[in-house]
Amino acid sequence: LFSPLLQKWAVFTLSACSSLGCLSCLLGLAVSVGLTLGSQGRVLLAPCPFANVALAPVSRECPFDPTRVYVSPQWAVGWG
Numbered sequence: 001l002f003s004p005l006l007q008k009w010a011v012f013t014l015s016a017c018s019s020l021g022c023l024s025c026l027l028g029l030a031v032s033v034g035l036t037l038g039s040q041g042r043v044l045l046a047p048c049p050f051a052n053v054a055l056a057p058v059s060r061e062c063p064f065d066p067t068r069v070y071v072s073p074q075w076a077v078g079w080g
Contacts, residue, residue: 002010036043
């Protein structure tokens, strides 16, 4: 259907785009891990309205809970 030269360029182009996407994701992950480690995780719990940050994850008012597992029911039973 397509010439071998066109197929090679198509595979090369898709591979290059995939590599750039992967590098951008790795860069974003490295920046977010660096910011989190730099602030010692305080930024993650900053929206919590508590003086004692250690109690924040056990409250429903805190949007970030590192102990909570977020799984949709459809995925848990294999529907999604």
